[in-house]
Amino acid sequence: MRPAVEVKNLYFKYEGQDNNILKGIDFTINKGEIVGIVGLSGGGKSTLCYTLKGIIPNMVNGTIAGEINIFGQNINTMENYEKVKQIGMVFQDPEFQLFSSRVEDELAFALENMCVPRKTIISKVDEMLDLLGLENYRKQNPCLLSGGEKQLVALGAVLVLEPEIIIFDEAMSQVDNSGKETLKKVICNLRNNGKTIIMVDHEMNNLDIVDRILLLKQGKINIYEGDM
Numbered sequence: 338m339r340p341a342v343e344v345k346n347l348y349f350k351y352e353g354q355d356n357n358i359l360k361g362i363d364f365t366i367n368k369g370e371i372v373g374i375v376g377l378s379g380g381g382k383s384t385l386c387y388t389l390k391g392i393i394p395n396m397v398n399g400t401i402a403g404e405i406n407i408f409g410q411n412i413n414t415m416e417n418y419e420k421v422k423q424i425g426m427v428f429q430d431p432e433f434q435l436f437s438s439r440v441e442d443e444l445a446f447a448l449e450n451m452c453v454p455r456k457t458i459i460s461k462v463d464e465m466l467d468l469l470g471l472e473n474y475r476k477q478n479p480c481l482l483s484g485g486e487k488q489l490v491a492l493g494a495v496l497v498l499e500p501e502i503i504i505f506d507e508a509m510s511q512v513d514n515s516g517k518e519t520l521k522k523v524i525c526n527l528r529n530n531g532k533t534i535i536m537v538d539h540e541m542n543n544l545d546i547v548d549r550i551l552l553l554k555q556g557k558i559n560i561y562e563g564d565m
């Protein structure tokens with residue numbers, strides 16, 4: 338079976354910078370794996386996530402080289418809707434992806450855009466509110482929720498699309514301990530349903546559910562041996 342994610346000799350330099358942030362990245366992630374990515378602050382973990390989601394180079398200027406294949410398909414040949422369907426991402430800062438005035442509208446937004454029938458949308462939104470323990474927040478404005486609650490809403494908005502690969506970029510940074518347990522259960526369930534998960538995190542405690550850890554150091558992927 339083709340790997341879910343295959344990265345070959347990936348380089349990236351932000352426009353206006355002198356040096357590459359990613360300097361020849363190589364790794365493969367198989368379908369159904371949960372893989373952690375760790376590394377020092379500023380080392381390029383978010384940058385790597387953006388390349389996997391296609392935000393780089395589509396929305397961020399810079400120079401990119403190398404190859405990213407998603408289930409065997411070069412990401413450059415994928416239409417935007419295919420990327421949305423295949424790869425979901427929960428960002429470090431949930432504000433980045435929340436813009437509706439009610440939690441239920443936030444969860445419904447992408448499905449409405451895809452012209453999913455109303456009945457299906459309602460049942461998917463209900464299912465997501467239940468899964469993430471957000472029933473009581475249905476009518477609330479996401480902007481007024483705590484950081485952790487916002488992150489759960491952002492995750493819900495990604496999961497309604499049922500992407501095959503889900504990237505969590507420090508998605509637990511603002512979540513309290515009970516929220517973390519909820520998130521970890523959701524992530525394990527996703528894996529049990531064949532989804533592929535990439536988790537970037539500073540906190541090793543948050544990575545106790547991963548199958549293996551990749552270390553991003555000096556722009557390259559290394560085997561993690563306990564040190565950054």
Ligand SMILES: Nc1ncnc2c1ncn2[C@@H]1O[C@H](COP(=O)(O)OP(=O)(O)OP(=O)(O)O)[C@@H](O)[C@H]1O
Nearest residue numbers: 351354358376377378379380381382383384385397
């Ligand atoms: N749009 C941009 N333009 C120029 N430089 C950028 C841009 N975004 C990030 N950088 C720089 O690229 C480097 C890597 O940033 P990145 O956010 O990918 O690191 P990180 O490993 O995710 O850090 P952290 O763990 O602190 O979130 C940093 O030096 C950052 O300042």
